[in-house]
Amino acid sequence: xxxxxxxxxxxxxxxxxxxxxxxxxxxxxxxxxxxxxxxxxxxxxxxxxxxxxxxxxxxxxxxxxxxxxxxxxxxxxxxxxxxxxxxxxxxxxxxxxxxxxxxxxxxxxxxxxxxxxxxxxxxxxxxxxxxxxxxxxxxxxxxxxxxxxxxxxxxxxxxxxxxxxxxxxxxxxxxxxxxxxxxxxxxxxxxxxxxxxxxxxxxxxxxxxxxxxxxxxxxxxxxxxxxxxxxxxxxxxxxxxxxxxxxxxxxxxxxxxxxxxxxxxxxxxxxxxxxxxxxxxxxxxxxxxxxxxxxxxxxxxxxxxxxxxxxxx
Amino acid sequence: xxxxxxxxxxxxxxxxxxxxxxxxxxxxxxxxxxxxxxxxxxxxxxxxxxxxxxxxxxxxxxxxxxxxxxxxxxxxxxxxxxxxxxxxxxxxxxxxxxxxxxxxxxxxxxxxxxxxxxxxxxxxxxxxxxxxxxxxxxxxxxxxxxxxxxxxxxxxxxxxxxxxxxxxxxxxxxxxxxxxxxxxxxxxxxxxxxxxxxxxxxxxxxxxxxxxxxxxxxxxxxxxxxxxxxxxxxxxxxxxxxxxxxxxxxxxxxxxxxxxxxxxxxxxxxxxxxxxxxxxxxxxxxxxxxxxxxxxxxxxxxxxxxxxxxxxxxxxxxxxxxxxxxxxxxxxxxx
Numbered sequence: 001x002x003x004x005x006x007x008x009x010x011x012x013x014x015x016x017x018x019x020x021x022x023x024x025x026x027x028x029x030x031x032x033x034x035x036x037x038x039x040x041x042x043x044x045x046x047x048x049x050x051x052x053x054x055x056x057x058x059x060x061x062x063x064x065x066x067x068x069x070x071x072x073x074x075x076x077x078x079x080x081x082x083x084x085x086x087x088x089x090x091x092x093x094x095x096x097x098x099x100x101x102x103x104x105x106x107x108x109x110x111x112x113x114x115x116x117x118x119x120x121x122x123x124x125x126x127x128x129x130x131x132x133x134x135x136x137x138x139x140x141x142x143x144x145x146x147x148x149x150x151x152x153x154x155x156x157x158x159x160x161x162x163x164x165x166x167x168x169x170x171x172x173x174x175x176x177x178x179x180x181x182x183x184x185x186x187x188x189x190x191x192x193x194x195x196x197x198x199x200x201x202x203x204x205x206x207x208x209x210x211x212x213x214x215x216x217x218x219x220x221x222x223x224x225x226x227x228x229x230x231x232x233x234x235x236x237x238x239x240x241x242x243x244x245x246x247x248x249x250x251x252x253x254x255x256x257x258x259x260x261x262x263x264x265x266x267x268x269x270x271x272x273x274x275x276x277x278x279x280x281x282x283x284x285x286x287x288x289x290x291x292x293x294x295x296x297x298x299x300x301x302x303x304x305x306x307x308x309x310x311x312x313x
Numbered sequence: 314x315x316x317x318x319x320x321x322x323x324x325x326x327x328x329x330x331x332x333x334x335x336x337x338x339x340x341x342x343x344x345x346x347x348x349x350x351x352x353x354x355x356x357x358x359x360x361x362x363x364x365x366x367x368x369x370x371x372x373x374x375x376x377x378x379x380x381x382x383x384x385x386x387x388x389x390x391x392x393x394x395x396x397x398x399x400x401x402x403x404x405x406x407x408x409x410x411x412x413x414x415x416x417x418x419x420x421x422x423x424x425x426x427x428x429x430x431x432x433x434x435x436x437x438x439x440x441x442x443x444x445x446x447x448x449x450x451x452x453x454x455x456x457x458x459x460x461x462x463x464x465x466x467x468x469x470x471x472x473x474x475x476x477x478x479x480x481x482x483x484x485x486x487x488x489x490x491x492x493x494x495x496x497x498x499x500x501x502x503x504x505x506x507x508x509x510x511x512x513x514x515x516x517x518x519x520x521x522x523x524x525x526x527x528x529x530x531x532x533x534x535x536x537x538x539x540x541x542x543x544x545x546x547x548x549x550x551x552x553x554x555x556x557x558x559x560x561x562x563x564x565x566x567x568x569x570x571x572x573x574x575x576x577x578x579x580x581x582x583x584x585x586x587x588x589x590x591x592x593x594x595x596x597x598x599x600x601x602x603x604x605x606x607x608x609x610x611x612x613x614x615x616x617x618x619x620x621x622x623x624x625x626x627x628x629x630x631x632x633x634x635x636x637x638x639x640x641x642x643x644x645x646x647x648x
Contacts, residue, residue: 063453112639115592117399117453121579122635129628136622234624241457254451286472290465297458301448 010251014266021273029280034160036276041162042228044272046071048166048265049221050243051250053102053214055264056174058247060210061190061256062116064105067218067243068236069127074098074222076131079140079232087143095219101127102215106208124236131234140232147227162224166265169220173213174261186210190256245296246271271296330644334589337644338604341637345611353618370495376610378489378497378565382407382574384606385503385558386581387588388510389551391602394585395514395523396544397530397594398445398452400551402460404578406434407559408571409467414560415569419480427482431556437463438552439545446544471571479569489564499561506557510599523547527594580609583634589641608637 025032050067057064074094081090105123109116149161177183185206188196197203221239226232248254249271250264274295278288330337350357359369386403393400410430417426437459444455491498514520522543525533534540562574586592587608588601612633616626 108635112635112642114635114638114642117592118583118586118638119635121582122631122638124579125631125634126628127631129624129626129631132624132627133622134624136624241461244454244457248451248454254454284469284472286465286468288465289468290462293458293461293465297444297450297455297462300450300454300458301444304450305448 011260011263011266014250014263014270018266018270018273021270021277025273025277025280028277032280038160038162040269040272040276041160044268045162045166045224046221046228046237047239047242047246047272048268049169049217049224050239051246051264051268052166052170052174052261053217053221054243055247055250055252055259055261056186056210056217057214058252058254059190059256059259060186060207061193062109062207062211063120063244063254064102064211064214065117065120065240066105066124066127067214067221068239069124069131070098070101070215070218071222071225071239072131072234072236073101073127073134074219075225076135076140076232076234078146078223078226079142080135082143082146082226083141087145090143091146091223094223095216098215098217098219098222099212100215102212102218103208105215106211109211110204110207128234128236131236135232135234138231138233138235140226142226142230142232146223147230149227165224169217170261170265173216177213178260182206182209187257190258192257242268242271245300248300249296327644334598334641335600335604337641338588338601338608342604342608342611345608345615349611349615349618352615356618374492374495374497376607376614378499380603380606380610381497381499381503382558382562382565383577383580383584383609384603385506385554385561386574386577387584387602387606388506388599389554390581390585391588391590391597391599392510392514392523392547393452393551394527394590394592395594395597396527396547397592398544398547399456399582399592400441400548400555401453401456401578401582402437402441402463403551403555403558403581404575405460405463405467406437406552406555407562407574407577409433409437409463410556410559411563411573412467412471412569412571414485415479415481415563416474416477418482419478423482423484427560430560431553433463434552434554434556434559435549436552437555438549441552442545442548445548446541467571481563481567485560485564486567487564488561489567499565502561507599507603514597514599519543519546524595524597527596529595580606584609587634587637587641609634 022037025036029036050071054064054067074097077097078090078094081093105120108114108123109119112119149165177186185196185201185203186209188199188201189203189206189210193203196206225237246267247264249267250259250262252259252264271292275288275292278291279285283291346357355369356372357369358367386407389400389403410433413433414426414430417429420426421429440459441452441456444450444459445452488498488502493501514523522533522538525536525538526540526543530540558577559574562577563569566573584605585597585602587605588598588603590597590602612630616629619626621629
């Protein structure tokens with residue numbers, strides 16, 4: 001029991017914090033019931049996918065600054081395709097496009113040997129331009145069933161469909177990989193690239209796959225964006241900073257090799273619920289930005305201080 | 314690495330380029346300018362379009378004028394990247410400084426307004442430095458976070474002063490728009506600034522400490538360097554430079570806006586990287602970053618001239634940044 005707590009201590013702490021925040025929300029607004037929670041889950045969906053994608057890349061020891069742009073590309077692609085063709089092929093095409101974008105990112109990082117920050121910074125512009133080329137202004141349309149799929153609850157009242165979608169996405173994509181040799185390679189590469197290389201891990205291929213996974217999750221994020229708004233918007237949203245903050249909050253070390261996907265996911269909901277609490281308290285929306293930023297900075301400070309205290313160097 | 318006279322000429326050229334990293338950059342800059350001239354004859358050399366003048370002072374002046382804020386922000390990035398950090402709050406700090414100066418000038422007068430504007434940069438720098446130096450947060454996250462907080466503060470401040478007028482101090486306009494002998498007046502500020510940065514990096518102990526911390530932080534600390542002091546000073550300096558840039562940019566654009574200098578942020582990182590500053594620390598050059606800023610401005614002009622859709626321009630911008638850095642990495646041979 002002790003070992004379990006210690007291993008997942010950070011995630012458990014986050015879950016506890018989330019619980020406290022939900023309680024606070026109920027206290028402030030007693031009518032905040034399942035519909036409120038469902039709204040929250042729905043709005044958090046794009047953030048959640050961006051965070052999960054970013055988490056995979058950070059675990060492998062890199063970073064991807066283009067997540068927001070990739071989401072914009074997939075969102076407009078979905079909007080444009082769904083206007084013309086049936087839903088399911090469009091969905092598959094969008095997911096494939098996201099995977100391709102991620103793989104391109106990864107290949108460039110590995111082949112050019114330029115630091116990943118610089119490559120993904122440049123690709124941020126490239127994907128943003130691509131989104132604008134696909135759709136120069138917000139428009140397009142999404143299939144009705146797509147919008148319906150994230151709205152409402154599933155089976156039980158308390159289980160929002162949005163939450164289920166992200167849970168399914170992670171279990172289908174990440175869980176099998178994590179248990180496999182690829183997952184081990186990902187953690188190894190993030191932990192110490194040289195040691196992994198010398199142990200026979202195909203470091204380059206692993207990184208490319210990790211970036212590809214990020215692209216895939218970004219595609220899902222883009223789809224959820226399109227489903228939320230009903231149209232495609234070629235302008236990238238604020239998902240980069242939010243995803244990095246949630247990843248760090250979620251206990252994934254920026255150096256790589258540590259952490260999972262559950263922590264960042266809970267962190268996303270924590271950040272969104274804080275925003276909801278502030279809105280419910282009728283705080284000026286601009287002050288909300290200040291508070292969000294301060295919370296992110298303070299949490300990251302505390303987290304870094306806690307980890308450096310643990311490993312006395 | 315010295316060349317033997319028996320080395321094949323290509324190897325010697327390669328070694329020469331590697332030892333003088335400015336040269337490939339300058340070659341690339343002139344190549345771009347040549348391409349620009351080819352695309353729109355007469356823009357650089359009016360004589361080719363039947364007008365007077367070998368080199369268009371108007372175009373050169375314009376190029377330099379808009380490269381100055383970019384080069385100043387690139388200085389922030391070069392200095393922080395030397396220590397394996399980065400400063401992503403410079404865009405917001407510049408915007409805040411510009412906005413504060415413009416709104417306070419009409420209320421309190423020019424000098425106090427400028428002082429307050431510069432002090433906002435110092436405050437943000439202090440917070441950044443504290444986070445990076447004392448608490449050891451990763452600079453990417455820390456500066457992103459402070460940038461966000463500063464954006465929020467700016468929005469709140471804007472609501473407060475929404476009724477007050479704005480006034481752009483005269484000397485800032487003179488710096489931003491005026492010309493002396495065909496060259497922008499901003500050079501009067503920028504040339505001493507650039508000399509200061511170059512001197513700082515090469516001839517002061519502080520500059521040496523930056524290189525040391527970026528190269529091998531542990532060794533530096535074991536040698537007695539008080540890293541937290543250096544980091545705080547570094548990020549305060551970065552914030553100050555960003556605030557100054559905001560003022561200069563205000564004089565150039567002559568409009569108060571809530572996102573004035575934000576578009577300069579990512580290109581400033583690009584300029585620093587193109588100029589040969591390693592993002593892992595320990596290696597960097599401000600002269601290269603200045604050339605990088607010029608390269609980016611010429612690129613921008615070229616892309617605008619091509620009249621391609623905005624999306625294609627943005628994508629091409631990214632592709633070119635990537636190619637230049639990849640090529641540079643190959644030529645120089647290191648990361």
